[in-house]
Amino acid sequence: MTVSTEVVGAARVGVGGPVGSGKTALVERLIPLLRGEGIDLAVITNDLVTKEDAERLRRSRLIDPERVLAVEAGACPHTVIREDPTLNIEAAERLDAQFPGLELILIESGGDNLASTFSLDLVDYWMFVIDVAGGDDIPRKRGPGIIQSDLLVINKVDLAPHVGVDLDRMVAEAREVRGGRPVVLTNCRTGDGVDGVVRAIRDAVPLGRQTGKSAGSGSR
Amino acid sequence: MNDTPVSDIETLLMACQFGDGQFPSGAFGFSWGLEGLVTDGLVGRGDLVPFILGQVDGRWSGFDRVFVAHAHDGAGDEAALCGLDAGVETYSLASAQREGSRRAGAALLGIHARLGTPGAAEFRKLVSAGKTPGHAAVALGLVLAGAGLARGPALALSGYGFVSGLTTAAIRLGIASHIDMQQAISAARPVIAALAQSPVLPIDEVSSFSPLTEIAMMRHGARSMRLFSN
Ligand SMILES: Nc1nc2c(ncn2[C@@H]2O[C@H](COP(=O)(O)OP(=O)(O)OP(=O)(O)O)[C@@H](O)[C@H]2O)c(=O)[nH]1
Ligand SMILES: [Mg+2]
Numbered sequence: 315m316t317v318s319t320e321v322v323g324a325a326r327v328g329v330g331g332p333v334g335s336g337k338t339a340l341v342e343r344l345i346p347l348l349r350g351e352g353i354d355l356a357v358i359t360n361d362l363v364t365k366e367d368a369e370r371l372r373r374s375r376l377i378d379p380e381r382v383l384a385v386e387a388g389a390c391p392h393t394v395i396r397e398d399p400t401l402n403i404e405a406a407e408r409l410d411a412q413f414p415g416l417e418l419i420l421i422e423s424g425g426d427n428l429a430s431t432f433s434l435d436l437v438d439y440w441m442f443v444i445d446v447a448g449g450d451d452i453p454r455k456r457g458p459g460i461i462q463s464d465l466l467v468i469n470k471v472d473l474a475p476h477v478g479v480d481l482d483r484m485v486a487e488a489r490e491v492r493g494g495r496p497v498v499l500t501n502c503r504t505g506d507g508v509d510g511v512v513r514a515i516r517d518a519v520p521l522g523r524q525t526g527k528s529a530g531s532g533s534r
Numbered sequence: 535m536n537d538t539p540v541s542d543i544e545t546l547l548m549a550c551q552f553g554d555g556q557f558p559s560g561a562f563g564f565s566w567g568l569e570g571l572v573t574d575g576l577v578g579r580g581d582l583v584p585f586i587l588g589q590v591d592g593r594w595s596g597f598d599r600v601f602v603a604h605a606h607d608g609a610g611d612e613a614a615l616c617g618l619d620a621g622v623e624t625y626s627l628a629s630a631q632r633e634g635s636r637r638a639g640a641a642l643l644g645i646h647a648r649l650g651t652p653g654a655a656e657f658r659k660l661v662s663a664g665k666t667p668g669h670a671a672v673a674l675g676l677v678l679a680g681a682g683l684a685r686g687p688a689l690a691l692s693g694y695g696f697v698s699g700l701t702t703a704a705i706r707l708g709i710a711s712h713i714d715m716q717q718a719i720s721a722a723r724p725v726i727a728a729l730a731q732s733p734v735l736p737i738d739e740v741s742s743f744s745p746l747t748e749i750a751m752m753r754h755g756a757r758s759m760r761l762f763s764n
Contacts, residue, residue, distance in 0.1 A: 363759055386763040388562040389706040398558035400641035407644075411662060 323410030324356065324419045325519045328395065328432040328440030330459060333425025335445040336469040338367045339502035340511065341422055345376040347512045353521065354417040356381040356409045358402060360394050362424040383409060391424030392431075399436035406436075417521040428457025439519045441511070445470035450479040453488035460488070465514045466497045471507070545687055552678065553691045555698055560641035564634045565703035565762035570750030572707045573757070582710045586697055586718045587725065589744065594696045595729050597625070597742035598671045602692040603734040605675025606685045609653050615672055616660065621737060622669035628751035632667075634764035639673040646677040653680035686730050693726035694719075703762060 329337050341357060348355050355377065359367040361384055368384035371377065383405045387394040394402055406419050421437060423430065432440040442463035444452050447470055453460055460466060466488055474481045481499075488497045496514055500507035551557065568585075571577040577585050601622055608614035626632040643661060646654035654677050661668030671692070678688035701718050704710035710718070735741075751764050 363761055365758070365760075386563050386761065388564065388703065388763070389761045390562050393562055397556065398560060398562065400558050400645055401560040401563050401637065404560070404637065404640045404644055407662075 323407065323522070324354075324416040325439070325521050326406055326419045326421060326437040327515055327519060328421045328423060328437040329443060330395065330423040330426065330430050330432060330440060330463070331443035331467075332427060332445075332448060333362075335425070335443045335448065336500075336502045337422050337425070337443050338370060340443055340467065340469065340500065340508065341371065341420055342374060342376060343500075343502050343505050343508040344420065344511060345371075345374075347508060348418065348515075349377070351512070351516070354413070354415050356383075356413060356416055356419045358383045358385055358405050358409070358419060358421045360385050360387045360391060360402065360422065360424040362387060362389070362391055367422060381409070381413065387424050391426040392429070395421070395423050395436060396431055396433045399433045402436055418515075418519070426459075428452070428455060428459050431458050431462050439464045439515065441465040441467050441514075443467040443469055446474045446479045446481065446484065447477050449477075450481070450484040450487075453484060453491050456491050461491060464495070464518060465511065466492060466495075467500055467511060468497060469500045469502055471499050472501045472503060545683065548681060548683055549687055549691050552681065552683075553694050553698075555702060558641075558645050560638055561695065561699045562702065562706075563763045564638060564699065565707070566631070566634065566700060566764060567628075567744075567747030567750040567754070568700055568703050569707060569760060569762045569764075570754050570757070571746060572704075572709055573759075574750070576746060576750075577709065579709050582701065582704055582714050582718045583721050585704075586700060586722050589700060589747065590693065590697065590722050590725055590729075592744040593742050593747070594693055594726075596735070597740055598692060598696060599689055599729060600735050600737065600740045601669070601671035602675040602678075603685060603689060604737050605672040606679045606688050607675075609676040609679035612656075612660065615657060615676060616666040618675075618737065619666045619669050619672045621740065622671055623667050625740060625742070626669075627748045628754075628764075630751040630754045630764035631748065632669075634751075635669045635671070636667050637763065638670040639668040642670060642673045642677060643668060646673075646680070651677050651680045653677065689730035690726060693722070693730060697722045697726070706761065 331337050361367045365384045368382050371382045372379035385401050385405050410416055440463055442459040498510040605618050643654050643658040647658045660666045674692055697719055701715040705715055754764050
């Protein structure tokens with residue numbers, strides 16, 4: 315059997331996290347910053363029950379509506395990014411074919427739980443978005459999403475005083491359970507801290523894909 | 535049973551692997567009309583067995599099965615496969631059905647191309663180049679032939695995938711339990727087994743009669759609340 319090694323296309327960055335933590339809000343903030351750096355961008359959303367996130371992004375005028383694809387997850391938000399990412403992979407390849415020169419695709423997962431992780435056959439890099447209103451004990455619960463993500467985003471920092479969250483302790487515990495890997499604080503209402511997410515992506519992810527690796531873990 | 539030929543066991547294992555609900559081919563994203571029927575109250579708890587048997591009879595037997603069989607026979611023959619593919623495109627009424635079938639076909643060709651299944655990468659190139667739509671039934675027939683599965687087992691696998699896709703969608707739509715699902719599959723098994731071994735119609739006699747599911751798929755695209763792609 316021969317192994318396929320083709321596939322050249324945009325870098326793919328996953329955005330996962332629990333329902334309502336601010337994934338779409340973060341994507342909305344990221345789009346203008348990334349485009350401002352001249353990056354050729356597209357977005358895939360995995361909405362759970364509606365096409366709302368995709369529609370919201372299309373209507374936002376932040377990006378050409380044709381560059382936003384919705385992939386239905388059949389009520390399985392984690393399956394579509396992990397066990398069987400084929401529909402997302404095909405969507406990403408459609409975008410690659412439709413927009414030659416595409417450099418980066420953001421893939422927003424449907425809201426899930428702390429155990430959700432992205433397949434490295436689907437993405438090159440992924441972040442997990444939690445919010446302070448979920449409680450400052452979330453990092454301590456050590457879900458695979460919190461531990462394994464390349465970047466942990468703690469969003470809605472503006473709400474900390476209102477929900478009695480000790481933000482310093484939350485961040486310290488997050489860094490500790492992640493063994494010092496990056497943690498960024500954001501307020502996606504105002505955009506505060508989102509530049510830190512852009513820097514983390516730029517530092518870690520080469521834009522575009524040069525060559526495909528051979529089949530096996532990490533390939534696509 | 536140590537006198538069983540190795541090839542039978544290999545066939546069985548191959549069918550287990552490619553027919554497994556865990557095989558990554560995007561199947562869980564589609565309900566093929568069931569979501570719409572459930573939303574409209576036309577299919578509910580207790581209806582699963584008759585619904586599944588009706589779909590096997592009205593849709594799989596005369597349509598999917600026929601295309602899978604002919605694609606299996608035509609594996610390697612680009613013109614024949616493209617002709618079949620055009621047939622699926624023409625005979626599929628609802629756009630959600632056509633689009634779902636193309637997306638499921640793309641997912642199947644994608645995974646088999648990456649696994650190196652003979653024939654998959656070649657046909658996938660034609661699809662990517664826009665030369666043929668790449669429907670699921672055609673893709674399935676050609677990849678299973680490429681993998682070395684004979685036509686009978688390939689049709690059995692097709693029927694099983696058809697039924698398991700609908701029944702797991704039924705669970706996620708809340709109208710069936712895990713036991714209901716297994717009972718429905720058991721009820722369909724002898725029907726699929728018989729059809730997998732019976733003669734296949736010539737392609738110009740292909741037929742399908744499942745008006746409610748087709749209407750449900752036609753209405754699906756306009757719905758704002760939906761879990762599935764069709
Ligand atoms: N106060 C505050 N609200 C925020 C912030 N970020 C997002 N929100 C609000 O949180 C709610 C959920 O945000 P979304 O971006 O839709 O969350 P999501 O993670 O995409 O949600 P799902 O896709 O449904 O899982 C919305 O009402 C946002 O306006 C923030 O930093 N601060
Ligand atoms: Mg969202």
